[in-house]
Amino acid sequence: MKLGSRTTKQKRVILEILQNTDTHPTADWVYQEARQILPDISLGTVYRNLNLLRDLGKIQELNYGSGQSRYDGNPVNHYHFVCEKCKKVLDLDLSVVVDLDEEIREKYGFQVFNHRLEFYGLCKTCQEDD
């Protein structure tokens, strides 16, 4: 038996929470949500499973600035917009630019696994009320 091989209700609930939101929540938000379903779940278990699910490639961990990590239930690469005022992270429907990976491979000889692209600015609602 190896790490991450057993299905537990905690693991299942955490993954479901992430797959049913597009808010790219923090570990603590996931914890609060999980408690609604499993009142005795601990924050440590949430962190443990978030790391596990990330390592298994089922979710993505996002980092913007030096704040806490955010988690994305969509494991497929896509880009994000981060509002600098309300701090919301929004999914962008842009075609992923794969040719850049190739350009770097050729130009520098690096092996490129993936890339991340994020945009920073003000979302629609935050532009209005300023």
Place this chain on the structure above:
Amino acid sequence: MKLGSRTTKQKRVILEILQNTDTHPTADWVYQEARQILPDISLGTVYRNLNLLRDLGKIQELNYGSGQSRYDGNPVNHYHFVCEKCKKVLDLDLSVVVDLDEEIREKYGFQVFNHRLEFYGLCKTCQEDD
């Protein structure tokens, strides 16, 4: 008088250290370097000035994963490659794709200030010794 208005030797040394390296160092590395020149400088002062210089737009703070922040003495936008094995952060000489900002502005109505693009993989030396 307002915050960040006075020139101190600590501030000058920290900025010079960052401008004379391309290693995108952590706060602690900057601290160790600064102590060679100013033995009594404190880590708190290093953090304070890094935040200040970032807010003044003279340096950039970089975040890859949930580890510690890295700092870039080049305030102009450019892209990075992060080696997942040796953790080195390398500058890339790619033309900045400004048209993407415009595309998002049009498509979503967001005001875009800037964007970040980073590539993850294995650098040349880490590809060899695996």
Place this chain on the structure above:
DNA sequence: TTTATACTGAAATTAATAATCATTATTATT
């Protein structure tokens, strides 16, 4: 239906960063 061990909750621990505060140094004003 026993056995091996992955996973858990609770608590303690770590690591990075920020805040506090009395003192010092810088700049503006006399």
Place this chain on the structure above:
DNA sequence: AATAATAATGATTATTAATTTCAGTATAAA
């Protein structure tokens, strides 16, 4: 130059997010 106002400092403490520990529990293989 001397003085005054206050930004910045070093030293220390506090905060925060995240990880680790550990005895007990639950999962799944035998």
